[in-house]
Amino acid sequence: MSLRSAAWFASDDLPGFLHRASLRAMGLSRAAMSGRPIVGIANSWSELVSCNAHFRGLADAVRRGVLQAGGLPLEFPTIALGENLMKPTAMLYRNLMAIDVEESLRSYPFDAVVLLGGCDKTIPAQLMGAASANVPAVMVPGGPAEPAVFQGRRLGVGTDLWRYTDRLRAGQMSETEFAELEQAAMPGVGHCTEMGTASTMAVLAEALGVALPGSAAIPAGDARRYAAAESAGARAVTLAGSGPRPRQVITRASLLNAATVLAAIGGSTNAIVHLLALARRSGVPFSLDDLDAAAARTPLLVNVRPAGEHLFEDFFRAGGVPALLRELRPLLDTDALTVDGRTLDEWLSVPVTPDRRVIGTLDEPYGDPGGLAVLRGNLAPDGAVIKASAASRRLLRHRGPALVFDGVADLAGRIDDPALPVTAESVLVLRNAGPVGGPGMPEWGQLPIPAKLLREGVTDMVRVSDARMSGTAYGTVVLHVAPESAVGGPLAAVRDGDLIELDVPGRRLHLCVPDDEVRRRLAESPARTAPNPSGWTRLYTSHVLQADQGCDFAFHEPETDAGTTPLPS
């Protein structure tokens, strides 16, 4: 077995001496290091990210597994991205974390790595980094938190909180009740409890074959989560010697499988952006059209909020990802390789008995195919997406006058104005909320229903933006419009009163304004005052690609070289 770390430690020259002495400085004996595969533990633990706050214990479990299998575990910190506290949006930093992980793996003497990720952006960032560095990697998702119970009901952290917020704004909930809700809302560490982005990305990591079978959905506080982390540590030691490497696992076949699974779980639209970025990092041709095609043939099989009624921990108890993949088998490429060392076909032959209240079958699904759809038209030449499974059926074909907000400040300032010229038929448009305009494409796409309509009982309207929305959100919400308005996309040309046509079955998003008029307005529209950011935000906005390409940086060219060369000492 030839190890990458041998380039650092095997030689008897001065650099070898220095590298060994550096580990001895931390109390390691020569026996503890010599010839043993070095397994990094990339830990996104942080006290600012409650979703990842249990990762110290999880890292200890990984360490146990690495030692049992004869490796040397070396834990290192990475930036941690937390949805709730990071502003303007954790998405602005996904690529920063991907670079952090990639360059740590590239520059240090790792033979393999175990990635500890949980909160929304952390799993995709780690996978992107691992794909680029192409050091063998196993993902250990952190697991969902214990759900809140409020007024006798178990809550999804996002989905249900949005509903209660609307009830408060509509005057149907008292401030006292809302304060009680705050106390109960998040009873412990772990990621959001429904099929939000974190749950979605954990499931996709397992479907892609980079997390061990059965590991994605185990709750954060469940002892089995720690046992799975231990197994991942042990597995990484084997991967260190013989692979497979990330780009042997993340292939077109596994990405198409992930697209199918995304549709079957009613997963987060954010995953679309992440899968596109991961594909690009892995040098795999994979586009919005692939995602639309997978969604168009895959029904909703998982009955978890926001598309269904249960929580993510129920999905685990119902059989989790292995049970789901078995049901989806006719739609999957089961020759895909996994870090477990077996193909999907091999590990799916282990029998499981799913709970049909949570995991349906292709014959008896929980929802029709087409739960996610890619839209195109003169308003979104490079595509837009909608989570049709979380939309109102009656609005999937809709034509209404635009009411345009020029940015999130404009939105916040006017949306609850009693004089707002809006009806339930209006199409709310938000622009300057894309990758460059946001910046970082914040989750502003689920524009709130104007208070005056809420009071009339309106609960959904068509909304269109170049933003994203939380995976826990719902509504008839068209997102990820590309190109975005800040780079001159047609969204910038929409004016109040213009008719907008949404036709989800026809995959169409149309602005009923003649093309030459759209061009004229775009040419005339005053250039946006450049915010002229400095530092990271300038780097980000100068290089970020549009949503249809995954919002990665243009300078992260798709990799073609399947190997990873050890650095000279």
Ligand code: FES
């Ligand atoms: Fe971290 Fe939802 S806030 S997963």
Ligand code: MG
């Ligand atoms: Mg989220």
